[in-house]
Amino acid sequence: xxxxxxxxxxxxxxxxxxxxxxxxxxxxxxxFDTAGEALKVFNVHDGQGIVDWxxxxxxxxxxxxxxxxxxxxxxxxxxxxxxxxxxxxxAEALIRILSAAAVDAADAAYIGDDTPDLCVFEKVGFAVxxxxxxxxxxxxxxxxxxxxxxxxxxxxxxxxxxxCKAEA
Numbered sequence: 302x303x304x305x306x307x308x309x310x311x312x313x314x315x316x317x318x319x320x321x322x323x324x325x326x327x328x329x330x331x332x333f334d335t336a337g338e339a340l341k342v343f344n345v346h347d348g349q350g351i352v353d354w355x356x357x358x359x360x361x362x363x364x365x366x367x368x369x370x371x372x373x374x375x376x377x378x379x380x381x382x383x384x385x386x387x388x389x390x391x392a393e394a395l396i397r398i399l400s401a402a403a404v405d406a407a408d409a410a411y412i413g414d415d416t417p418d419l420c421v422f423e424k425v426g427f428a429v430x431x432x433x434x435x436x437x438x439x440x441x442x443x444x445x446x447x448x449x450x451x452x453x454x455x456x457x458x459x460x461x462x463x464x465c466k467a468e469a
Contacts, residue, residue, distance in 0.1 A: 328451030
């Protein structure tokens with residue numbers, strides 16, 4: 302797939318990869334039992350991509366509107382540095398993460414799928430929508446993945462960033 306030069310330029314700058322969880326790292330379905338949220342399903346390809354991302358010295362984070370101990374566990378397994386859960390205003394979480402990481406917003410990517418992600422899209426250098434994101438998110442994205450959330454979309458973005466940096 303041929304990439305637009307502006308997308309390549311944005312991807313080359315990325316030092317910090319941020320993402321939503323439900324609908325991005327997962328397929329967006331929520332499983333509940335009588336005690337509450339029981340489980341989430343994560344894609345192993347996304348996990349390997351995140352591990353590869355970290356091997357380059359780059360960092361990552363999750364900004365989620367929900368709270369889940371499952372997300373904390375998965376983030377720890379993958380070495381994800383920044384985890385902001387229960388965020389009704391994801392832009393505020395973004396500002397805290399950028400400050401802690403000492404990274405400019407232009408050097409950050411964010412992968413999202415739904416309208417609460419739009420406030421982050423407006424601030425980062427590379428806004429990515431997963432293939433099954435809602436239309437307003439796709440309309441404001443710099444790039445739309447071919448893969449759906451929870452089905453390898455995060456890995457696709459990481460591989461794209463690596464490819465663009467290698468071409469530079």
